[in-house]
Amino acid sequence: MGGVSSHVVTPSTKPRQYDVIVVGSGAAGGQSAYTLSMEGAKVLMLEAGRNYVPEQETPMFQTPDQAPLRGTATPEKGFGFYDSTVDGGWTVPGEPYSQANEDPRGRFTWWRARMLGGRTNHWGRISLRNGPYDFKPHSRDGLGFDWPISYDDVAPYYDKVERLIGVYGTSEGLENTPNSAEGCLLPPPAPLISDYLVQQRARRLGIPIIPGHRAVLTQQLDFKRSPALLHPGNLKAQKIIAAHMQQRAACLWATDCGRGCSIRANYQSTTVHLPPALATGNLDIFTDAMVSQVVLGRNGLATGVKYIDRISGQERLATARVIVLAASACETVRILLNSKSARFPEGLANSSGRVGRYLMDTVGSSVRGQVPLLESLPPQNEDGASGHAFYAPWWGYQDQQKGRLNFARGYHIEFGGGRRMPDFGTLRGLESMTGGSYGKKLKDDARRYYGSFVGFAGRGEMIPNEKSYCEIDPSVKDKWGIPVLRFHWQWSDHETRQAAHMQKTFAGIVEAMGGRVMGAVKTDGAEAISPGGFIIHEVGGAMMGANAQTSVTNEWCQTWDVKNLFLNDGAVFVSNADKNPTLTIMALAWRASDHIARLMRRREL
């Protein structure tokens, strides 16, 4: 199924000569293709999944009763029926991955999508900048590694990405929580009643509550001023992006962003990066093109990639001067490890032995509370911008410096309550409060308790460790004959203690709101922490660094071993701050792509 966009060149069309091949079409691939095609490079994008057209395929106003099983999650739609993910989730048909460890605590679960735009179609749109500390974590506490770049190197690209994709939020000047340059951020949406309550009570506990940052247009982008700031001196690019900014509507304050957005009011690669990139005439996209390996030439340069055309099942070769892998951290690692040659018997660009190593996810733990103050309120429309009007940035830097906490690194708090669209699970487990009511009493109870629940989720930093990595499984192949990844996973005490701290903190906020925690507060961090991969913030596996012995790429995402091979996605992450990684992935991809364009202009590539 799915519409066919006239923009998309199918694998049967005769290919052109390309300067750059970009593997993957999500946050990293979308940003790379955008920047390079705007700079005049001829780009071929290869996407493993099918074409996807949000304008035609997004279920904007459907209610749960119009979906099978009231839209609840199944193994085929892991985040519910209306989640935009195509051919993916925790499993992809015919494309397994394996676990080195049978113990659930040693497992890593991998969310994938097989669609144009990848996981940007469904993501939470939370867009936080790493701060200055986050690029030099080892210097601060002796754990993990420092990045070869600092916040100041990336700040201009955070500014650019925010201006391009549209991010709401405010600059509050809090510790390690950077301000954006003037004019980059859109105004935040109005908070809900429950947001105000959390803000008031959490502040009494010393926890700051400030506007969240999400890639949702609370108003139209500044199409007059931003184009010249995004593409100085490039009139063609300015004209194209000005036109596309005007084609994106502002949020209409309804429907869940996870469904995608047919009016292009939030960021997904398919509605924000790819249309202007295609408008340059410099980009071709092949969908259903599953890349298996990078091909190395006799001169030690990458000459192209091999891919399977999923429609015909044929293996094909695409060639270009520069290869950019942006397939997602783990898929990029998989392609490198499967690209073996006499020169690189352990996988391409792996002379350091670090490809696959230091895989990270985010520490996650959650608590749900019921708050009598919020019961039986008069009806309000609280759909808003689909949550996250407020959040709490990490507030414990000083306590950590003074040795008052038993874990390193911090977490931020995401929370949400209010009278959102009731679904199958909204009134689950009421009997613990109603004594098992049914009949007329149950209807009264439902009216009373609806809207009185507030959920809290922590998102915290994981420190890279030796025991969390992936490698090629020696015996398992996917349905295309491509060897699959095998995962190893282990949390350290820093992460599990942090998860226990989250539970205690969230319970404290619920109590400060006069509420009660639903279910048990988990004091054992190993119980409290979400399993590896569950937060879908996996990064690392091919870290950037200051030298070829201990890292896979330089600060420009350029592999030390093969100078025309770039890893523009989350694989190069050296640490995984509590800030959700997507905004940083885009900023680094833009920075790397600028560098590629510069090297090509100088004929160094």
Next chain:
Amino acid sequence: MTDRRTTIKWMLAAAASMPLLNHRAAAEPAAGLLPAPNGYGSDPSLTKLYRPGDVWPLTLSAAQRRTATALCNVILPGDDRSPSAENAGVVDFIDEWVSAPYPHQLEDRPIVLEGLAWMDAEALLRFEKYFAELDESQQRAICDDICYEPNAAAKFARAAKFFARYRDLTVGGYYSTPAGHRDLGYIGNVPLPRFDAPPAELLRKLGLGPEAA
């Protein structure tokens, strides 16, 4: 009308089969009414409107649906503000749920089918009628014994577990419909030109808002 002797024989037969009912086969009504092997796949159309039975066939027998309907309506009856569970489409939803080919639903299927059979057996034992034929006070007499697991007598423990699950299915199936949304005072899912802060008067009443922070 069934005579008491036959009824009790039937009830004993039902009770005797209970320990076996963890095995799914024991709760299957008949061949041909098993859940379909396949679901909607990994790439279903999301914009199409689906009704129960569209993707996989419904499998409840007429007798099971009768009991399921009566119990739904005891749990969520109609009133002047909103329809009964039956009239909000909850019976079709529960049939869709227990007929679905996914692990979670396959786990629920024997709990629900066995529970519906228990409701009838208990109704026959106490009142010599099927559950759907009882008057409201008789239905409530049975439900009162099983409506809250922590308070249920040991002999009703299994039935109480069923009731809790069935109530969650009924509540979930009901409040996820437009009728359920209206009943709760949910007024969203409509496009708005702007999104306003909560009314100042309400915030003041609750002691909240920018000034109260």
